[in-house]
Amino acid sequence: MRPVKHKESHKSSSHNLKKIVLVGTPNVGKSVIFNFLTGAYVTVSNYPGTTVEISSGKTKIEETWEVIDTPGMYSLLPITEEERVSRSLLLEDNPEVVLHIIDAKNLERMLNLTIQLIEAGLPVILVINMIDEADKLGIKVDHAILESLTGIPVVATSATSGYGLNMLKKTIWDYYQNNIRGKQA
Numbered sequence: 001m002r003p004v005k006h007k008e009s010h011k012s013s014s015h016n017l018k019k020i021v022l023v024g025t026p027n028v029g030k031s032v033i034f035n036f037l038t039g040a041y042v043t044v045s046n047y048p049g050t051t052v053e054i055s056s057g058k059t060k061i062e063e064t065w066e067v068i069d070t071p072g073m074y075s076l077l078p079i080t081e082e083e084r085v086s087r088s089l090l091l092e093d094n095p096e097v098v099l100h101i102i103d104a105k106n107l108e109r110m111l112n113l114t115i116q117l118i119e120a121g122l123p124v125i126l127v128i129n130m131i132d133e134a135d136k137l138g139i140k141v142d143h144a145i146l147e148s149l150t151g152i153p154v155v156a157t158s159a160t161s162g163y164g165l166n167m168l169k170k171t172i173w174d175y176y177q178n179n180i181r182g183k184q185a
Helices: 030-038 081-092 104-119 131-136 143-150 165-184
Strands: 004-009 018-023 041-046 053-061 063-069 097-103 124-129 154-156
Touching: 018 030, 018 081, 030 053, 030 063, 030 097, 030 165, 053 165, 097 104, 097 165, 104 124, 104 131, 104 143, 124 143, 124 165, 143 154, 154 165
Parallel strands: 004 041, 018 063, 018 097, 097 124, 124 154
Antiparallel strands: 041 053, 053 063
């Protein structure tokens, strides 16, 4: 089933909804995870003042959330207009959860952005996607070590097969709840 797309100028259309922002380099499976979270209804819009398209939709994880799929980015230090838009969404929209989606076959290259997101104080969950492809290549990922080193939740997925996606939803809710409790303490 192909997503139904509507085009409009993007200003967070759901001001009162909690936000999940998906970030990562191109071709890591962000759109597949976005489609899993939102189902078939997607809004594609231009970020104000740009020609950069972003997708947004809604998901239900205990309550309704807005999900935003950003253009591919390699760094919080923007070079392209797409990266500038992604950075603005992260730093100005105050998302409750940031899913940094990376390719399990290229961990070392992609973890630099993870570190930048953590250092920026963003509420990051690391999503190691394409875990099935990494396994076929003999690449093993130790999630416990990554969680220990980064101090953030780590979820392994294979978005195309659906592996780990329900665990991702559970992790999003648990992480959000823990962050709320931490802020109230």
